[in-house]
Amino acid sequence: EVQLVESGGGLVKPGGSLRLSCAASGFTFSSYSMNWVRQAPGKGLEWVSSISSSSSYIYYADSVKGRFTISRDNAKNSLYLQMNSLRAEDTAVYYCARDDLSPMSGDYYFDYWGQGTLVTVSS
């Protein structure tokens, strides 16, 4: 059974930093690209960042580019998100999500999600 378990959320002051982790199990982690997706309270889903299976390709949403860094450790079956210069608008539940690849189109989509970890940026 595929499991994704996020951790590391909490309360942080504006301008502060936080590192999120996602522990993966039930599949060959090193074979899949992974993502972070967030959801602000009462708002919709927002894709944050993606990382390919070997970390060769990394992409960010414009809203976090230059402040957030995605990384992974395939030996530890773990995904990370280093968040710096945090702002109030970064307050959200952060989900870890696994990619699947559409053989029809070659596009990626999210097939499994964790339960999320809450990040609150407030003074």
Place this chain on the structure above:
Amino acid sequence: SYELTQPPSVSVSPGQTARITCSGDALPKKYPYWYQQKSGQAPVLVIYEDSKRPSGIPERFSGSSSGTMATLTISGAQVEDEADYYCYSTDSSGNLRVFGGGTKLTVL
């Protein structure tokens, strides 16, 4: 930046057909996907590659698209189908991921 547009809300009575639309300029070239999110839970994939259902998703869920518009149809909506529904796709490069704003489905 690329956007997908959904209506904020749709309301139907139990047993009726609910249709949720999603419009986007790249949809003629990119498959739409649909996610269901119930209150306090993580999203769940209900339709992929425009019209396919993952294992375990009821047959009443179906998807279609024409031009720049994709539609999620729930035939004979049930009270348990009340949720937020999000369409998803990628931009033309395939590297940037985009969600629609979400549609709150009310079944009562």
